Amino acid sequence: MIEAKNLKIAYEEKIVIKDFSFNVREGEMVSIIGPNGSGKSTILKTISRLLKQKNGAIFLEKEDISHINIKKIAQKMSSLSQHNRSPEDISVKELIYYGRMPHKKWYELKTKEDEDIIQWAIDKTSLHGFKDKKVIELSGGERQRVWIAMALAQRPKILLLDEPTTYLDICHQLEVMELVKSLNEELGLTVIMVLHDLGQAAKYSHRVVVIKDGDLVVEGNPSKVLTVDLIKEVYNVEVCIRKDILKDEMIIHPVGVCKTCETRCTDEAI
Numbered sequence: 001m002i003e004a005k006n007l008k009i010a011y012e013e014k015i016v017i018k019d020f021s022f023n024v025r026e027g028e029m030v031s032i033i034g035p036n037g038s039g040k041s042t043i044l045k046t047i048s049r050l051l052k053q054k055n056g057a058i059f060l061e062k063e064d065i066s067h068i069n070i071k072k073i074a075q076k077m078s079s080l081s082q083h084n085r086s087p088e089d090i091s092v093k094e095l096i097y098y099g100r101m102p103h104k105k106w107y108e109l110k111t112k113e114d115e116d117i118i119q120w121a122i123d124k125t126s127l128h129g130f131k132d133k134k135v136i137e138l139s140g141g142e143r144q145r146v147w148i149a150m151a152l153a154q155r156p157k158i159l160l161l162d163e164p165t166t167y168l169d170i171c172h173q174l175e176v177m178e179l180v181k182s183l184n185e186e187l188g189l190t191v192i193m194v195l196h197d198l199g200q201a202a203k204y205s206h207r208v209v210v211i212k213d214g215d216l217v218v219e220g221n222p223s224k225v226l227t228v229d230l231i232k233e234v235y236n237v238e239v240c241i242r243k244d245i246l247k248d249e250m251i252i253h254p255v256g257v258c259k260t261c262e263t264r265c266t267d268e269a270i
Contacts, residue, residue, distance in 0.1 A: 001028075002058070002192065004022055004023070004043070004058050005021050005056050006019055006021055006057075008020075008053060008054045009043070009046050009053050009054065017039045017211075018215055020039075020215075026157070027189075028190055028207065029181070030207045031204070031205040032211065033194075033195055033201050034211040034217075035235055038212050041162050043211075044160050049070060074101075075102045075156070078158070078160065079159075081162050084143075088134070091132055091135070092133055095147075096122065098153075099118075100154070118153055124183065125149040125152070127142075127145055141171070144172070159191050161191065163195065173197075173200070177204050181204055202249070202252060203249055208220070208221075238254075240253040
C-alpha cells in the first residue's frame with residue numbers, strides 16, 4: 001500500500017535520512033522506532049508530503065505520490081503530528097468536520113452524508129456527550145481522541161501517527177493505543193506510527209522498523225526484532241525482556257545505561 005524506495009531526506013544541507021526503503025502492506029500496523037534524532041518523524045513527514053525528499057520515491061497504491069494531487073492524497077491518507085492545535089472556541093463536532101474538507105469543493109456546504117460520517121467518527125472514538133464541548137476544555141486523552149475522530153472523518157485508508165501518546169498519562173496512553181488497535185482490526189485501517197515506548201511498539205505493531213542515525217537497522221516482527229542485543233546496540237541501554245506466553249506479549253524492562261549497568265537479564269517465559 002505504501003512503499004518508500006531509497007529515500008534521502010535533508011533539512012537544507014543536513015542529511016537526516018541517508019538511504020531508506022520499506023513497505024507497508026494494507027491492514028498492517030507498523031511502528032517506526034529509534035533514538036531521538038534518528039529521523040523517525042522526518043520519514044513520516046515525508047510520507048505525508050510535508051517534506052520533500054532529495055532522492056528516492058514514495059508510492060501510494062503503486063503510484064508515485066509526487067504525481068498525485070495533494071487533495072487526493074488527503075482522501076486516502078490522514079496524518080496527525082505530535083502537536084495538534086485548534087482555535088480556542090471550536091467545538092468537538094466542528095473540529096471533526098474539518099476532516100471532511102478533502103472530499104468537498106470550497107463552495108459546498110455540509111451535507112447529510114457529512115453529518116452521518118461525523119457521527120460515525122464520534123461513535124468510533126467514544127466521544128458521545130463531548131460533541132458540543134470546546135476542544136480546549138477536554139483532557140489530553142479526550143483531545144487526542146477528537147483529533148483521531150477528525151482523521152477518521154477523512155475516511156482514509158492509511159493513518160499516520162507521530163508519537164500519538166506523547167504527554168499523556170499511562171491510562172490515556174493505553175486508551176489511545178487500544179483505540180488505534182480497534183480501528184485497525186474493525187476497519188482494516190493501515191497504521192504507520194512513530195513511537196518512543198518500546199513496550200507499546202511490541203504490543204501494538206505487526207512489524208517494527210528500527211532506525212538509527214538515519215539508517216535502517218532492521219525490520220520485522222517485534223518478538224524477533226526487539227532483542228536485548230538489538231536494544232543495547234541502538235539505544236545504549238540494558239533491558240530485561242520477558243515473554244508472556246499466554247497473552248503472546250513481550251514485556252520490556254529497562255535496567256540501566258550500558259556503561260553503568262552491572263546486571264543483565266536473559267529472555268525467559270512467564
